Amino acid sequence: MGNLNLKINGDHHPVDAPDHWTLLEVLRYRLDLTGSKQGCDKGDCGACTVLVDGKPELACLLLAGASEGREITTIEGLMPAHRAAGGTGADPVQDAFDRAGALQCGFCQPGMMLSTRALLNEEERPSRERIREALSGNLCRCTGYTQIIQAVELAIHETCGEPVEHPAWAPDQAPWGDAVSTVPGRKGTGSSDTTQGEQA
Amino acid sequence: MAARDQHGPGAPWPEEGAPELAATNRSSAEGFRAVGQSMRKLEGLDKATGAAVYADDIKLPGMLHAKTLRSPHCHARIVRIDASKALALSGVHAVITGADLPTKYGVIPWTQDEHALALDKVRFIGDEVAAVAAIDEDTANAALKLIEVEYELLGAWLDPAESRQNQLTDERPAIHEGHKHGNISKRVELEFGDVEAAFEAADVVLENDFYFHSSTHAAIEPHCAVARESADGLLTLWSSTQITHYVQREVSRVLGVPQSRLRVIQPNLGGAFGGKSDPFSLEFVVCKLAQLTGRPVKMLWTREEVFYAHRGRHAMNMRYKSGVTKDGKLTGVSADILIDGGSYSSFGLVTTYYSGQLLTGPYDFPAYRFDSTRVFTNKPPCGPKRGHGSVQPRFAFEVQLDELSEAIGMDPIDLRRVNDVGEHTETVNGQRVTSNGFAACLDAVEEQSAWKERRGKLPAGHGLGVAGSMYISGTNYPIYPNDMPQAGIQLKVDRSGLVTAFTGGNDIGQGSSSVVRTVICEELGVDSADVRVVAADTDLCPVDLGAYSSRVTFMVGNATIDACRNLRKLICRGVAEEWGIDPSRVFLGRGEVFDTENRGNPKRNITTRRAFEIAEARCDTLGSTGSYNTPKLGGDYRGGSIGASPAYSFTAHVVEVLVDERTGMITVPNVWVAHDCGRALNPMLVAGQMEGSAYMGIVEALFEDHKVNRFGLHAGPSLLDYPLATSVDCPDLHALIVESIDPEGPYGAKEAGEGPLHPALPALSNAIFDAVGIRLRKLPFTPGKVLAALDEKRAREAASAEEAPSC
Numbered sequence A: 001m002g003n004l005n006l007k008i009n010g011d012h013h014p015v016d017a018p019d020h021w022t023l024l025e026v027l028r029y030r031l032d033l034t035g036s037k038q039g040c041d042k043g044d045c046g047a048c049t050v051l052v053d054g055k056p057e058l059a060c061l062l063l064a065g066a067s068e069g070r071e072i073t074t075i076e077g078l079m080p081a082h083r084a085a086g087g088t089g090a091d092p093v094q095d096a097f098d099r100a101g102a103l104q105c106g107f108c109q110p111g112m113m114l115s116t117r118a119l120l121n122e123e124e125r126p127s128r129e130r131i132r133e134a135l136s137g138n139l140c141r142c143t144g145y146t147q148i149i150q151a152v153e154l155a156i157h158e159t160c161g162e163p164v165e166h167p168a169w170a171p172d173q174a175p176w177g178d179a180v181s182t183v184p185g186r187k188g189t190g191s192s193d194t195t196q197g198e199q200a
Numbered sequence B: 001m002a003a004r005d006q007h008g009p010g011a012p013w014p015e016e017g018a019p020e021l022a023a024t025n026r027s028s029a030e031g032f033r034a035v036g037q038s039m040r041k042l043e044g045l046d047k048a049t050g051a052a053v054y055a056d057d058i059k060l061p062g063m064l065h066a067k068t069l070r071s072p073h074c075h076a077r078i079v080r081i082d083a084s085k086a087l088a089l090s091g092v093h094a095v096i097t098g099a100d101l102p103t104k105y106g107v108i109p110w111t112q113d114e115h116a117l118a119l120d121k122v123r124f125i126g127d128e129v130a131a132v133a134a135i136d137e138d139t140a141n142a143a144l145k146l147i148e149v150e151y152e153l154l155g156a157w158l159d160p161a162e163s164r165q166n167q168l169t170d171e172r173p174a175i176h177e178g179h180k181h182g183n184i185s186k187r188v189e190l191e192f193g194d195v196e197a198a199f200e201a202a203d204v205v206l207e208n209d210f211y212f213h214s215s216t217h218a219a220i221e222p223h224c225a226v227a228r229e230s231a232d233g234l235l236t237l238w239s240s241t242q243i244t245h246y247v248q249r250e251v252s253r254v255l256g257v258p259q260s261r262l263r264v265i266q267p268n269l270g271g272a273f274g275g276k277s278d279p280f281s282l283e284f285v286v287c288k289l290a291q292l293t294g295r296p297v298k299m300l301w302t303r304e305e306v307f308y309a310h311r312g313r314h315a316m317n318m319r320y321k322s323g324v325t326k327d328g329k330l331t332g333v334s335a336d337i338l339i340d341g342g343s344y345s346s347f348g349l350v351t352t353y354y355s356g357q358l359l360t361g362p363y364d365f366p367a368y369r370f371d372s373t374r375v376f377t378n379k380p381p382c383g384p385k386r387g388h389g390s391v392q393p394r395f396a397f398e399v400q401l402d403e404l405s406e407a408i409g410m411d412p413i414d415l416r417r418v419n420d421v422g423e424h425t426e427t428v429n430g431q432r433v434t435s436n437g438f439a440a441c442l443d444a445v446e447e448q449s450a451w452k453e454r455r456g457k458l459p460a461g462h463g464l465g466v467a468g469s470m471y472i473s474g475t476n477y478p479i480y481p482n483d484m485p486q487a488g489i490q491l492k493v494d495r496s497g498l499v500t501a502f503t504g505g506n507d508i509g510q511g512s513s514s515v516v517r518t519v520i521c522e523e524l525g526v527d528s529a530d531v532r533v534v535a536a537d538t539d540l541c542p543v544d545l546g547a548y549s550s551r552v553t554f555m556v557g558n559a560t561i562d563a564c565r566n567l568r569k570l571i572c573r574g575v576a577e578e579w580g581i582d583p584s585r586v587f588l589g590r591g592e593v594f595d596t597e598n599r600g601n602p603k604r605n606i607t608t609r610r611a612f613e614i615a616e617a618r619c620d621t622l623g624s625t626g627s628y629n630t631p632k633l634g635g636d637y638r639g640g641s642i643g644a645s646p647a648y649s650f651t652a653h654v655v656e657v658l659v660d661e662r663t664g665m666i667t668v669p670n671v672w673v674a675h676d677c678g679r680a681l682n683p684m685l686v687a688g689q690m691e692g693s694a695y696m697g698i699v700e701a702l703f704e705d706h707k708v709n710r711f712g713l714h715a716g717p718s719l720l721d722y723p724l725a726t727s728v729d730c731p732d733l734h735a736l737i738v739e740s741i742d743p744e745g746p747y748g749a750k751e752a753g754e755g756p757l758h759p760a761l762p763a764l765s766n767a768i769f770d771a772v773g774i775r776l777r778k779l780p781f782t783p784g785k786v787l788a789a790l791d792e793k794r795a796r797e798a799a800s801a802e803e804a805p806s807c
C-alpha cells in the first residue's frame, strides 16, 4: 500500500512517494505516465498540464498529496476514454492536432491538447479569441500557434460542423487528410468540407 | 552509385497514365502522387497520445540520477576541489571533476576549448565543475552542497569592446589563457571589389550603428541524457541532441572509447533550434558515470541550467555603410561587426564567417567588405540559433535599405526588386546561386498585405514594413574535412510490403523523417502506412551529419531518392525476369506494377507487394543504400567555401504593426511570410516551419533578451523572466509558399526551417517607422526605447519648427 491514493484516468493508484513530490513527479517517475511533460518545473510553461476534475492544472505546482480524491486526466487517458465511448482512433482533438500540423516537436502538446479538451468540454463552439485565451497558459516554441489554432478549429468543425478557414498556404482547398478517429453516433466525422473565410 | 547524382526536379513517372488525384497544387499537377501532399507526420499520433518517448521518459533498471555542480563565479581559477564529503553521503555512487575527463572538445575541430567539467578554470556563472551520481535527484542535489571548491577570483570580461582591446593583466588574464589572440576568438576580414569607389559612385551613402541583442532557443524540452555501459564495455547514450554523429565523435574521443563501441541514439526531441547542436557536458558526464558505477545514469537539466548552457544568438554591434544611386541600385556595402561570443568557441568560427558571407544575396552589389571580430566574454557561450550568424547582419542591412529607399524616394519593395540578384548567377563573394524565387516572394507579400493600398497611408500608429533575405540549404563544408557522403540512407524491403528506411538524419520536430517517407512513397508507389523510418541511431543508421544549417531536406531527401532508385532497379529487374521482358518496360509506382507495353494483360498488372515478393525470390534479400554529397562550391579564397551552399532559399516578409504612442507598446496583428522553398514536399510541414520562424523572429525582437548583470549573473534564467509569446501575444501568421523548383534539390526542394526567420526583425523595425516615424536600430524594441525615440523625434521636430521662421 502506498502513502497516496490517486485516481488517474479512471483507475485507482496507490503510490509511495516522498511528501514533497508534485503530481508531475508521481505521474512521470512513479507511474510511468510520461506523456505529461516537464518543461520548467515551476509553473511557467504549461507542458505539465493535466485535467483535475475536468479543469486544466499545472501538475508541477500541485503536490501529489493535494490531488488525492480528485479525478485526474492525463494525455494517456484521452484515447482510452474515447475508445470506451465506442470511438475509433484517438480523441478527435488528438487527431485534429496531428492532421493540422500542430505537433512539431510535440513536447508542449500534451498540455496543449488537454487545455483544448477542457475548453471544448465546456464550450462547443468557442471563438478564436476564446481559443487563444484558453491556450495562453501553454507555451509552444515551435509553431507560432497558428497551426495549433487551426487544429482546434478543425476539431470544432468536425464535432459540430462549424466552418473552418483554410490556411494561407492552401487558400483554395482544405489541405488536411482524413481523420482516423470516429465518434459513435456522429456521422461525417472526418469529412473535410470546409468553407473558405466564412467564419462568423 | 556516384554520390553527387542529379535526380532532376521531376516526378519519377509523370508520363505514365493520368494521375488518379485531382491536381490540388503544382506538384500534383506535375504528376506527383505523394510529393506536395500535406501528409500527417510519421510520429504525429504517438506524440498526440503521449506515447512518444523523449529522453527524460527513459527509465532503465537500476538507473542512477546525476546532477552538476556549477560555478558561482564568472571568471576564476579552481584552486582545490574536495568531494570526499559528497562521496561519503549515503546513496551517492560517484563524484567526478574535470580531472576525470581532461580531454578538450568542441564541435569545430580547430577550436576545441571546452571541458566536460572545468579543469582549472571557470569562465561563466553556470560553468560545469563537478557531477554526482546518486540513487535519486534529491540525494544528488544534497551531495552537490557537500563538494568543496576553492576559487581564486579573476577580473571579469563582460564588455565585448574591452575584450577586443585585449588589455590582459595578471588580475584579469585572457579567458582562454594560451589562446594565441587573447580574448579574440576569431577575426575575418574580406573585401570584394572596390568599396571606396562604390561609395564615390553612389548618390546617397548612409552609415549607421546597429545593435542586435542576444536571445536563446528556449526549446520547451530541457536537455537530458541517459547512458548505460554493458559488462563488455559497449556504451549506449540516449541524448536530446540534434547532431548524433558529432556527439558520437566527441564523446568517443574524450572518453577514449572507439566510435564502434559507442552507440548514440536520439529519442524524440522536444525542440532544438540550434540549441542542441553542440556536444554538451551532460553527455560526457553520464557516460563517464555509467562507466564508473556500472549502472545506467540519467541527467536532466533544470530550466535554469538550460539558460546557462545557452549557445544562443550572439549579440552583435554592427556598423553598416551602404551606397545607392538615384535609381535605387546598390553600389557597395561595408560592415564592421563586433560579436559577443560568450565564454567558449562553440561554432564561433563559422558564426564569424557567416556574419559577413551570407549577406550577399538576395541583392546584387558589386562591392562589399566586412570585418567581423568575435570575442570571448565571461558569459554563457553563444552558438547557432535558427539563422546562425546571419539574422543579426540581415536586421541591420534591411533596415538600412529601408532608409536608403526613403532617402531616394523609392518604394522599399521596388528598391528590393531593382537589386534582386536573380537566378543562375554568382554573388559578389563567389557563391553560386541557382534557383531564386525572391521576386515572387516580394510579389506575394505585396499583394497579400495590400501594400500598395495601405503602406504610408494608414493612420498614425499603424504601419507596414518589408524586408527580404537569403539563406543556405546546407553547407558544402562538412564540419570536419572528409570525402565521405554528408548524408547516407539505407532501405530494407521485404515480402510484407513494408519499406523501412534507416537514416542518420535527426528529426527534431521539423519532420525530416516524414520527408523521407514522402520520398519513398513517391518513388516506390507505396502507401504512407507501409513506410517506417528508423532515425538517428548510430548503431542502426548510416551516417548523416545532423540537423543543422538547414541541410536535412536537401541532403537526406536527395540520398533517399538515390536509395529508392537503386532499389527500384532491383525490383524492376526481378519482375522483368519473371515476365521475360526488358526492365525498362516495368512501371512501378502509385501502388501498381505493370508492363508498359502490355497494360491489358492482367497477369502483368500486380501490386507493389507482389512485386517485392517476386524480387525477393529472384534477387535475394532486398535492400539498397543511397547517399548525397555536395558538389565543390565556393569562392577561391580562404574561407570561400564557408557559406557556400548547393542551393539558397529566399524570403520576404511584410509585418503589420500597431504602436501605442502613449505607452510605447507594440502589437503585431499580422505577418505575411513568403518563402521560396524550391518545392514544398509537404506544404503543411513547410508552412509550420515558416510560421514558427516568423514567430520566433518577432518575439525575439519584442520580448526576449538573454543578458547577464554586472557580475555576469544571468538576468533571469526562467521562462517567466525570459518571456516567450503566448497564443494571445502571437500575430496571425500567413505562410505564402513560393516554389522556384531548384535544379539540384530533391524534386526541386530547398530549406524552409531557418530562412523564413530573417526578415521578421527588420520588417518589424521598418513597419514601426511607417507607423510612427522612428527608426529603431537597436534591439530589443522595448516600450521604453519606443518612447525615448518618440521623444527624440518630437524634440527634433520642435527644434526644426523653431528654426523655420528665422530662416
Ligand code: FES
Pocket: A037, A038, A039, A040, A041, A042, A043, A044, A045, A046, A047, A048, A049, A058, A059, A060, A061
Ligand atoms: S513544467 Fe509545469 S509549467 Fe512548466
Ligand code: FES
Pocket: A102, A103, A104, A105, A106, A107, A108, A109, A139, A140, A141, A142, A143, B220, B270, B271, B509
Ligand atoms: S510543438 Fe514543439 S513546443 Fe510546441
